[in-house]
Amino acid sequence: MSIAPYLKEIGRGKDGARSLSREQAHDLMSRILDGRVTDLELGGFALAMRIKGETPEELAGFVDATMAHTLALPDPGRLAVLLPSYNGARRLPNLTPLLALLLAREGVPVLVHGMVADPTGRITSAAIFTELGLPPCPDAATVAARWAAGQPAFIAIETLNRPLASLLAIRPVLGLRNSGHTVAKILPALPGALRVVNHTHPEYAVSLTQYLTDTQACAVLMRGTEGEPVADARRQPRMQVFRDGRIDAEASLAPQDGVLVELPVLPAGIDAATTAAHLREVLAGRQPVPAPIAQQLACLQAACAARRGSLSASAGSVA
CATH class of the missing domain: 3.40.1030.10 (Nucleoside phosphorylase/phosphoribosyltransferase catalytic domain)
Incomplete structure (x- = not known):
């Protein structure tokens, strides 16, 4: 599935772009990290978000998706x-x-x-x-x-x-x-x-x-x-x-x-x-x-x- 629907929302420029929900941001970043986007789509995402800027809700969704790919680390036993x-x-x-x-x-x-x-x-x-x-x-x-x-x-x-x-x-x-x-x-x-x-x-x-x-x-x-x-x-x-x-x-x-x-x-x-x-x-x-x-x-x-x-x-x- 193309991420074009998401790009249509976030790619309308600084004043016209609409923000994604946490769930939408999670889905979008999951597709990117899973390699399910084309190079053209990836470039469009990067430039659109650079112009628009991330909302706190989008950041939360992006982090949720990213943590699924993060190496599990040992418990240090103390606050690190x-x-x-x-x-x-x-x-x-x-x-x-x-x-x-x-x-x-x-x-x-x-x-x-x-x-x-x-x-x-x-x-x-x-x-x-x-x-x-x-x-x-x-x-x-x-x-x-x-x-x-x-x-x-x-x-x-x-x-x-x-x-x-x-x-x-x-x-x-x-x-x-x-x-x-x-x-x-x-x-x-x-x-x-x-x-x-x-x-x-x-x-x-x-x-x-x-x-x-x-x-x-x-x-x-x-x-x-x-x-x-x-x-x-x-x-x-x-x-x-x-x-x-x-x-x-x-x-x-x-x-x-x-x-x-x-x-x-x-x-x-x-x-x-x-x-x-x-x-x-x-x-x-x-x-x-x-x-x-x-x-x-x-x-x-x-x-x-x-x-x-x-x-x-x-x-x-x-x-």
Whole structure:
């Protein structure tokens, strides 16, 4: 069956397009991920959604369909943190691995998922982890082994969800990102984990806030650093903590205001080897952790503690 009826709804331009229901979005994305569409239809979908923008209900349907193809991962035994890393470093060093390593050092199981290589040449988290002796995990058992060793686990999207990886792979052909990239950044790949959801454009903050609310998510929403789920080392962004879909104002952090009076110590370059060498210095205590990342670390630890408290209270009430 053709997806033309869906394209007719979503392809009428920014002002004329109509949104899909969650069920329709689920069906549409299922057809795409199952490979039941032509290349022409796939391109039409990607461009139509790029112009229209996804509604929270559509995002929920897309995620529902995508989770059906996602690799089952082991239970970490503790509340984990999920870091989607799909942008990499362009002008600033990619410090997502630093955040992951700091969390792991505090006993938090961390799963980072993303691209192994970026077609535009950005420096991926995978490249930096590999320089640190933590190459991408080839399977779920290796993820469990990394957690058991107190290390963060990076898994490639090709391993985590191959159909989604194929959808992301059309970006170089079209020259534009598509709905698959948004889905990847909000994917609850490890059920129950605290997701760090980042956005690059203000309009996404609105739709993602509603999505996290509607789906009763456990997450931290923030503006990413060049699209990465880590605080800008120069200035702390706003961090909104969601507990079961409700914003926890006490655990959330306001953005840093005012004029910067001091710049952080950063790697001399953004390449993987230089970044990894700097991260070793930071972890050894010979270079400071940038203050915004230290704040993000504390925010995530507080959000995890609050989440554990909520789960304990729920278990107690059931008992």
